[in-house]
Every structure is written in structure tokens, then in C-alpha cells.
Amino acid sequence: MGRIVSVANQKGGVGKTTTALNLSASLAAAERKTLLVDLDPQGNTTSGLGIEKDTLSSTVYDVLIGSKRLKEVVQKTALVYLDLVPANTQLFGAEVELVGLENRERLLGDALEEVQAAYEYVLVDCPPSLTLLTINALAASDSVLIPIQCEYYAMEGLGQLLHTIRLTREELNSRLEIEGILFTMFDGRNNLSHQVGEEVRKHFPDKVFETVIPRNIKLSESPSHGKPVILYDIGCKGAESYLELAREILFS
Amino acid sequence: MGRIVSVANQKGGVGKTTTALNLSASLAAAERKTLLVDLDPQGNTTSGLGIEKDTLSSTVYDVLIGSKRLKEVVQKTALVYLDLVPANTQLFGAEVELVGLENRERLLGDALEEVQAAYEYVLVDCPPSLTLLTINALAASDSVLIPIQCEYYAMEGLGQLLHTIRLTREELNSRLEIEGILFTMFDGRNNLSHQVGEEVRKHFPDKVFETVIPRNIKLSESPSHGKPVILYDIGCKGAESYLELAREILFS
Numbered sequence: 248m249g250r251i252v253s254v255a256n257q258k259g260g261v262g263k264t265t266t267a268l269n270l271s272a273s274l275a276a277a278e279r280k281t282l283l284v285d286l287d288p289q290g291n292t293t294s295g296l297g298i299e300k301d302t303l304s305s306t307v308y309d310v311l312i313g314s315k316r317l318k319e320v321v322q323k324t325a326l327v328y329l330d331l332v333p334a335n336t337q338l339f340g341a342e343v344e345l346v347g348l349e350n351r352e353r354l355l356g357d358a359l360e361e362v363q364a365a366y367e368y369v370l371v372d373c374p375p376s377l378t379l380l381t382i383n384a385l386a387a388s389d390s391v392l393i394p395i396q397c398e399y400y401a402m403e404g405l406g407q408l409l410h411t412i413r414l415t416r417e418e419l420n421s422r423l424e425i426e427g428i429l430f431t432m433f434d435g436r437n438n439l440s441h442q443v444g445e446e447v448r449k450h451f452p453d454k455v456f457e458t459v460i461p462r463n464i465k466l467s468e469s470p471s472h473g474k475p476v477i478l479y480d481i482g483c484k485g486a487e488s489y490l491e492l493a494r495e496i497l498f499s
Numbered sequence: 500m501g502r503i504v505s506v507a508n509q510k511g512g513v514g515k516t517t518t519a520l521n522l523s524a525s526l527a528a529a530e531r532k533t534l535l536v537d538l539d540p541q542g543n544t545t546s547g548l549g550i551e552k553d554t555l556s557s558t559v560y561d562v563l564i565g566s567k568r569l570k571e572v573v574q575k576t577a578l579v580y581l582d583l584v585p586a587n588t589q590l591f592g593a594e595v596e597l598v599g600l601e602n603r604e605r606l607l608g609d610a611l612e613e614v615q616a617a618y619e620y621v622l623v624d625c626p627p628s629l630t631l632l633t634i635n636a637l638a639a640s641d642s643v644l645i646p647i648q649c650e651y652y653a654m655e656g657l658g659q660l661l662h663t664i665r666l667t668r669e670e671l672n673s674r675l676e677i678e679g680i681l682f683t684m685f686d687g688r689n690n691l692s693h694q695v696g697e698e699v700r701k702h703f704p705d706k707v708f709e710t711v712i713p714r715n716i717k718l719s720e721s722p723s724h725g726k727p728v729i730l731y732d733i734g735c736k737g738a739e740s741y742l743e744l745a746r747e748i749l750f751s
């Protein structure tokens with residue numbers, strides 16, 4: 248059965264989409280069949296893979312409201328071992344629309360059951376919030392990968408996120424663990440990055456990935472070409488670091 | 500009557516909090532009585548001003564659910580002309596709790612009525628979403644200031660945000676205009692910043708501020724000292740650019 252990993256952090260702009268997209272592409276490059284689910288109404292993962300999201304006839308929204316099965320909305324990508332469940336702005340309405348449903352926290356989990364066996368990894372890109380969409384992802388997951396920028400505000404939110412993970416484990420999903428905390432946009436020349444890094448490693452000694460993702464311009468350029476960084480510029484530091492992260496997850 | 504300006508963009512990490520906090524501090528430095536409202540459950544604006552948010556007995560949450568008047572939760576800051584309405588993680592529950600209320604989009608607007616005359620400017624820091632908290636801010640505002648990073652994903656979301664602003668203007672608040680689009684974390688050395696900048700200026704020629712906020716490490720260090728950047732390092736480029744933005748808003 249495929250391992251379901253949510254990429255989550257309510258702090259905005261910490262590299263959730265960049266991590267979900269490039270880690271799943273790296274796992275696919277290692278020939279692990281991977282499904283990437285875009286659960287953010289912004290649809291950045293979808294457009295980051297070059298898919299014109301406003302022309303899609305069905306997305307993850309249709310799956311959550313029950314009008315489509317997950318298999319029906321899965322899209323192929325440029326990588327043979329990588330499939331995508333796309334999202335677009337239709338998903339903005341989901342938070343309010345789903346709140347009244349009986350099974351509102353398990354909609355994604357139930358939908359994933361029919362495809363999970365066909366993949367080795369399922370990665371879910373979450374929006375910058377702790378509302379129903381993110382709860383659906385956590386309730387469906389085996390683990391949570393937490394990207395964090397080494398900046399002051401990003402550290403502040405970590406406690407709240409871990410609290411929400413604990414609540415979800417108690418009330419909705421007892422198997423939920425932490426896949427790891429990933430430092431993103433790390434700038435070795437600046438003190439703040441090192442200070443925050445040390446602080447987080449001190450509080451969560453065995454949870455922080457060895458791999459650190461450096462700030463690398465190619466990572467922010469690649470989505471405008473609709474490609475994961477390993478297809479945009481395989482030799483750059485951004486691509487190397489996500490391939491290294493994939494190895495760390497596969498072999499540690 | 501004080502001018503109410505929402506600082507909003509559903510894209511995460513584009514500099515909403517950094518802008519709301521440092522622009523309001525700069526307006527206060529120009530002796531304009533300013534109220535800063537933290538409407539983000541992350542409470543970054545509150546902690547960025549050095550306030551220990553978990554010890555607060557009442558916050559903006561209590562105002563929205565109607566158990567406190569806004570006057571009762573206003574806090575003084577290190578700047579004489581700057582007051583704060585704080586937030587903390589209690590606000591995470593508000594989205595679901597308020598959805599059922601009659602007047603759910605106008606809760607903030609109604610609460611601000613009793614204090615608006617006492618301030619020249621009211622700035623509202625919004626969360627990275629387009630849900631009820633952000634709608635409350637837009638419904639209460641005279642205008643919206645849109646921080647945007649000059650990166651691919653940040654540009655994608657602009658259309659959706661302008662659509663939401665248009666809807667709010669039609670359904671809830673006919674006076675709502677755009678205060679301006681502000682480029683943040685601008686890095687003149689990289690092509691992407693210039694390309695996105697040109698693209699945005701082309702689409703919205705008269706809406707983009709002359710002032711551009713450069714990437715400046717002091718802006719990300721100052722919140723860890725609980726101070727706006729003009730009190731942390733008045734001579735740095737970050738402080739200069741927000742003082743320039745305040746001048747552009749006051750005198751243009």
C-alpha cells in the first residue's frame with residue numbers, strides 16, 4: 248500500500264508546493280510510482296507541472312463533493328512514474344460547502360482508498376491554513392512532512408502545527424506520524440537561518456531531515472516553465488537537494 | 500474618519516504581515532494616529548510587535564464573537580501613535596464558528612465603527628486565504644493594499660484576488676478600491692523579479708506603487724526583536740523603503 252504523506256504548514260510561502268512537486272518528481276525519477284494531490288485552491292502544484300488549470304473539466308473538488316471518483320480526475324505528467332490529481336480555484340468554495348457534510352474530515356481519505364494500492368507514494372500539497380482541507384489531508388495520511396523557512400515567523404507556527412497534528416492523531420487518525428521537518432530556502436550566509444535551524448534541531452532532535460534545501464533561483468524559475476526542477480535544470484543545487492531528500496526518504 | 504486599508508493576498512509568505520506592521524509603524528512615525536488589526540490566527544503581527552500573544556486575556560476573536568468591544572482589546576505599542584488589536588491561535592476556530600452567524604461578513608466592520616473616528620489609518624493584516632476572516636476585512640475596508648512577491652506563483656493568484664475584491668465590492672462593500680500593488684522582497688539582480696514586475700505593471704498600469712520593497716535581511720530579523728524595522732535599524736534599506744511607502748500613501 249502506498250505511503251500517504253501530507254506536505255503541510257499553515258505558515259504561508261515556506262515551500263510546501265515546491266517541496267511536494269519536486270520531491271514527488273524525484274521519487275518518480277527513482278522509479279517509485281507516485282501520486283501528487285493538489286489540495287490547495289491556489290492550484291500552484293497543478294500549474295507548476297504545466298497543466299492549464301482553468302481548462303480542466305474535473306479536479307479534486309469534484310472528488311471531495313462526491314461527483315467524481317479519484318481515478319477519473321488523475322492526470323498523467325511528463326514523468327512516467329508521476330500522476331497528478333489537479334486543483335483549481337473551484338476548490339475555494341469547498342471549505343464552506345463541506346463543513347455541513349457528515350463525513351467531512353475523511354472525504355479525501357475515503358477517495359484515496361481505491362487508488363492507494365497502485366502507488367508507492369502519495370504526496371498531498373496543503374494550503375496555508377489549518378482548516379478542513381488540511382484536516383482532510385492529515386486524516387488521510389501516514390505521515391506529515393513539514394517544510395519550514397529558517398525565519399522567525401516560520402518557527403512561531405511550528406508549535407501550533409504540531410498541536411493540530413496531535414489532535415488529528417487522537418481524534419481522526421491514530422497512525423499519523425511526522426515524516427520530518429525540512430529546512431527550505433536556507434541561506435548559509437545569514438545568521439538568522441543558522442539560529443533558527445539550531446533552535447529547531449534542539450527542540451526536535453530526531454525529526455529534522457539531514458537534507459537542507461538551499462535558496463536557489465532555479466527552484467523559483469522552474470514553475471514558470473511548467474516543469475519540476477529536475478527537468479528544468481538537473482545540475483542545479485535545487486535539483487540536487489530534492490534528489491538527495493528523495494534518497495534520504497527512500498533509504499533511511 | 501480613519502481610512503481602513505486591508506493588507507491582503509491569499510498567496511502565502513508574500514510580505515503581508517511585514518507590510519502591515521512596518522507601514523503602520525511608518526505612518527505612526529509621521530504622527531498619523533494608526534490602528535493595526537491582526538486578523539491572522541498565526542498572530543505574527545502581534546508577536547512581531549513584541550506582545551506575548553499566549554498571555555493575552557482578550558483578542559480580536561472576542562470582538563468577532565461579540566463578547567468584547569473593540570475598545571476593550573486595543574493594546575498600546577512602543578510607538579505613541581500606533582495601537583494594536585492583537586490576535587492569537589484562538590482565532591483558528593473562528594472560521595467554522597462564525598459561518599453560521601447572521602451578519603457573518605460584517606462582524607469586523609461593525610466592531611470598527613466605534614473606534615474608526617479616533618484614527619487616521621486602520622490597517623488590517625489578513626491571513627493567507629480568501630475565507631471568512633479575509634472577507635470580513637474586505638467588507639470593512641475603504642481599500643486593499645496587495646503585497647506581491649515577484650515570483651511565478653505569486654502572479655498566478657493575483658487574478659483570483661482581484662475577482663474576490665470585485666465580488667465583495669458588488670455584494671458587501673461598494674466603496675472598496677485598490678490602494679495599490681506593492682512589490683516585496685524585490686531582488687534587482689534576478690531576471691524573474693524584473694519579468695514579473697514588468698508583467699504586473701503592464702496589466703495594472705496605474706495600480707502599482709512607485710515604492711518597491713527590496714529583499715533586506717533586517718526586515719526578517721526585526722520581528723525576532725519584537726520591533727518594527729524603524730525601531731530596529733532605522734538606517735537600513737528595509738526601513739527606508741517602508742518610510743518611502745508611507746510618504747507615497749500620505750502625499751500622492
Ligand SMILES: Nc1ncnc2c1ncn2[C@@H]1O[C@H](COP(=O)(O)OP(=O)(O)OP(=O)(O)O)[C@@H](O)[C@H]1O
Nearest residue numbers: 259260261262263264265375432462463467511650
Ligand atoms: N529553495 C528555494 N529557493 C528559492 N525560491 C524558492 C525555494 N523554495 C520555494 N521558492 C519560491 O518561494 C515562493 C514560495 O514557495 P512555495 O509557493 O512553494 O511555498 P508554499 O508554502 O507552497 O506557499 P503557500 O503557503 O502560498 O502555499 C515561491 O515563489 C517559490 O518559487
Ligand SMILES: Nc1ncnc2c1ncn2[C@@H]1O[C@H](COP(=O)(O)OP(=O)(O)OP(=O)(O)O)[C@@H](O)[C@H]1O
Nearest residue numbers: 259398511512513514515516517627684714715719
Ligand atoms: N523585504 C523583505 N526582505 C527580507 N525578508 C522579508 C521581507 N519581507 C518579508 N520577509 C520575510 O519573509 C517571510 C514572509 O513574510 P511575511 O510573514 O510578512 O509574509 P505573509 O504574507 O504575512 O505570510 P503569511 O501568508 O504566512 O501570512 C517572513 O519570514 C519575513 O520576515
Ligand SMILES: [Mg+2]
Nearest residue numbers: 263264287291
Ligand atoms: Mg503552496
Ligand SMILES: [Mg+2]
Nearest residue numbers: 515516539543
Ligand atoms: Mg502574515
